[in-house]
Amino acid sequence: MKRVLALGIARGLLEIKQFNRQRESVVFTVAFPVILLFIFGSVFKDEIAPGVSFSQYFVAGMIASGLVNSGFQQIAIMIPVERDLGTIKRLRGTPMPAASYFIGKGIQVLYSMLLQLILLMTCGKLFFKLELPTQSDRWLTFLWLVVLGTATATILGIAFSAIPKSGRGASAVVSPVVIILQFFSGVFFVFTQLPQWMQHFAAIFPLKWLTQGMRYVFLPDSFASQEAAKSWELNKILLNLVIWLVVGTFFAAKTFKWSSDK
Amino acid sequence: MSAELVIDIRDLKKNYGEKSAVAGVNLSVRKGEIFALLGPNGAGKTTTIEILEGYRKKTSGEISVLGIDPSAHISKESERKWREKIGIVLQTAGDAADLSVEETVNHYAKYYSRARSPEQTIDEVGLSDKRQAKIRTLSGGQRRRLDVALGIIGNPELLFLDEPTTGFDPEARRAFWELIRKLRDEGTTILLTTHYLDEAEELADRVAVITQGRIMEVASPKTLGGRDHAMTEVSFLRHGVREVIATATPTSEVARLEREFGGEIPELSVKRPTLEEIYLRMIGSVQ
Known part of the structure; x- marks a missing residue:
C-alpha cells in the first residue's frame, strides 16, 4: 500500500512535469475557462437576482466545469493518446501497480485544477465582483467539492477513455459530451431558466451538482430560494458525486485498456 | 540438456x-x-x-x-x-517526449527494487552525451537505445x-550487439x-x-x-560465362579447377550458404 502511494506520487510529479512542458495543454485546460469567463462576463452584465450578477453566477459554473475539463475531458483524451504512443503498454510491462498510474493522473488533475482555480478566482474577483466566501463552512464545502469532484471527474475520465478508439479521434468523442453537459447543467445559462427536461437530464450527471455546490460557496445564501429545489441540497450533491465515484471506479477497473491493439 | x-x-x-x-x-x-x-x-x-x-x-x-x-x-x-x-523492449514506443533521457530512466528505476544504476545504464546504451536531451529530440536509433535502457533498468x-535494431546505422548496431552480449x-x-x-x-x-x-x-x-551440410557454391568465369558448381567438397573442387585453368581461376568465388538463404529456403518451402 505504501509502495502504491509512493509510486503514485512519483508518477504524479512526473505527469506535472510533462504537463508544464506542454504549453498548448496548459493554455487549453487552464486559460480556456478564463477566456470564457471574460467573454460571457462582458456580454451578460444583468443581475439575475438581487445582488447577484450573471458573471458571478457564471464564475461559480466555470469553476465547477473546470473540474470536468481538467479531470474528465483531459484524462479521457490523454489516455487514448498514451495508449497509441505505447506509454501504457510499456508501464504494464513493469512492476508498477496500476493504481499508482491512476493516482498519478489524479495528482496531475488536482494540480491543473488548482492553477485554474487560482486564475478563475483572481480574475473573478478583479473584474467581475466575485465575492470570496468569508465563512469557514463555505470553504470547507469548497474543499470537499474540489477534492471529491476531482476524484470523480478523473475516475470517470479513465472509465470513458475506453470509448475513443484512437488518440487522434479522442477529442472529437469527448469534447461534445462535456460541452452538452455544460449547456444542460447551468454553466452558460441560469439553470432554472432551462426547459424542464434538460434540467431532469442534467440532474443525472455530476456537473449539475458541482455547479450548484459552487453557487452555494460563491453566491449569497439568499440565492438558495432561486435554486430549482429552493435549497442548496448539499447532501444530494454529496450523494451524486459519491455514486458516480463508485460507478466510475467499477467501470474504470473493468474496461481499462492497456494498449490499442485487440 | x-x-x-x-x-x-x-x-x-x-x-x-x-x-x-x-x-x-x-x-x-x-x-x-x-x-x-x-x-x-x-x-x-x-x-x-x-x-x-x-x-x-x-x-x-x-x-x-x-x-x-x-x-x-x-x-x-x-x-x-x-x-x-523481466525486462521488455517493445517494438515501438513514442511516449514521454517532453521528458529528458535522465528523467525517464531515473523514474523507471523507481519501479524496481533491484534496479541498475540509471547513470551507468545510460552510459551502457551509449546515451551519455544525451542525458539532458528531451526525448523528442532523439534520433530513431537513440530512441531505441533509450527503450533498451528502460528494458534493462530493472536488472532483469x-x-x-x-x-x-530497426532503424539503426551499422555502427550503432555493432555497439548494440556488444551491449546485448x-x-x-x-x-x-x-x-x-x-x-x-x-x-x-x-x-x-x-x-x-x-x-x-x-x-x-x-x-x-x-x-x-x-x-x-549444405552445398557450397563455387562460381567462376569460363569463356566469359559464369558457371556455378554446388559441391560438398569445395576445396578439392577449387584444386581441380586450378589444374584445369593452369593457374588463376577467373573471378572465383566460394560461398557457403548464409543464414538468410537457409531461412528463405525454409520459409519458401511452406508458402
Missing part, C-alpha cells in the same frame, strides 16, 4: 475466433542464452512473445516463464515479483527484445525477435523458425536447416 529452463512452452495455442494465430508451439529457452525467434510477419511471432510477456492470454497449452504462467490468474503480489525479473533475469555474459537470458538474419547469426546461441503458428526448427545459427 539439463540446463535450467527460463521459458518452457508446450503445445501453446492462441485462436482469435475461428482464426488460429499460434497452432501448437513447443519451445524451451535455457538460462543464460540468447534465443532468436525468426519468422515472417503474421507467423505468430508477436502473438507468442506477447503471451509470454503477459500482454495476451493463451487459448490453451502449458507455459512457464520464470516459473509463472502469465496467462493464469496470479495474485498482484506474485505478478509484481515476476515483473521485477529475462529480457524480451522485439526487433531492437555483455548482458548475456552477466547472466541475462534474452529472447530476441528480428528481421535481420545477420543479427541473429551474430547474437543468437540458438534460433527457432516459426511459420504459420508452428515452430519449424530449433537449431544453432550454424546448423539451422542443415546449413552445416
Whole structure:
C-alpha cells in the first residue's frame, strides 16, 4: 500500500512535469475557462437576482466545469493518446501497480485544477465582483467539492477513455459530451431558466451538482430560494458525486485498456 | 540438456475466433542464452512473445516463464515479483517526449527494487552525451537505445527484445550487439525477435523458425536447416560465362579447377550458404 502511494506520487510529479512542458495543454485546460469567463462576463452584465450578477453566477459554473475539463475531458483524451504512443503498454510491462498510474493522473488533475482555480478566482474577483466566501463552512464545502469532484471527474475520465478508439479521434468523442453537459447543467445559462427536461437530464450527471455546490460557496445564501429545489441540497450533491465515484471506479477497473491493439 | 529452463512452452495455442494465430508451439529457452525467434510477419511471432510477456492470454497449452504462467490468474503480489525479473523492449514506443533521457530512466528505476544504476545504464546504451536531451529530440536509433535502457533498468533475469535494431546505422548496431552480449555474459537470458538474419547469426546461441503458428526448427545459427551440410557454391568465369558448381567438397573442387585453368581461376568465388538463404529456403518451402 505504501509502495502504491509512493509510486503514485512519483508518477504524479512526473505527469506535472510533462504537463508544464506542454504549453498548448496548459493554455487549453487552464486559460480556456478564463477566456470564457471574460467573454460571457462582458456580454451578460444583468443581475439575475438581487445582488447577484450573471458573471458571478457564471464564475461559480466555470469553476465547477473546470473540474470536468481538467479531470474528465483531459484524462479521457490523454489516455487514448498514451495508449497509441505505447506509454501504457510499456508501464504494464513493469512492476508498477496500476493504481499508482491512476493516482498519478489524479495528482496531475488536482494540480491543473488548482492553477485554474487560482486564475478563475483572481480574475473573478478583479473584474467581475466575485465575492470570496468569508465563512469557514463555505470553504470547507469548497474543499470537499474540489477534492471529491476531482476524484470523480478523473475516475470517470479513465472509465470513458475506453470509448475513443484512437488518440487522434479522442477529442472529437469527448469534447461534445462535456460541452452538452455544460449547456444542460447551468454553466452558460441560469439553470432554472432551462426547459424542464434538460434540467431532469442534467440532474443525472455530476456537473449539475458541482455547479450548484459552487453557487452555494460563491453566491449569497439568499440565492438558495432561486435554486430549482429552493435549497442548496448539499447532501444530494454529496450523494451524486459519491455514486458516480463508485460507478466510475467499477467501470474504470473493468474496461481499462492497456494498449490499442485487440 | 539439463540446463535450467527460463521459458518452457508446450503445445501453446492462441485462436482469435475461428482464426488460429499460434497452432501448437513447443519451445524451451535455457538460462543464460540468447534465443532468436525468426519468422515472417503474421507467423505468430508477436502473438507468442506477447503471451509470454503477459500482454495476451493463451487459448490453451502449458507455459512457464520464470516459473509463472502469465496467462493464469496470479495474485498482484506474485505478478509484481515476476515483473521485477523481466525486462521488455517493445517494438515501438513514442511516449514521454517532453521528458529528458535522465528523467525517464531515473523514474523507471523507481519501479524496481533491484534496479541498475540509471547513470551507468545510460552510459551502457551509449546515451551519455544525451542525458539532458528531451526525448523528442532523439534520433530513431537513440530512441531505441533509450527503450533498451528502460528494458534493462530493472536488472532483469529475462529480457524480451522485439526487433531492437530497426532503424539503426551499422555502427550503432555493432555497439548494440556488444551491449546485448555483455548482458548475456552477466547472466541475462534474452529472447530476441528480428528481421535481420545477420543479427541473429551474430547474437543468437540458438534460433527457432516459426511459420504459420508452428515452430519449424530449433537449431544453432550454424546448423539451422542443415546449413552445416549444405552445398557450397563455387562460381567462376569460363569463356566469359559464369558457371556455378554446388559441391560438398569445395576445396578439392577449387584444386581441380586450378589444374584445369593452369593457374588463376577467373573471378572465383566460394560461398557457403548464409543464414538468410537457409531461412528463405525454409520459409519458401511452406508458402
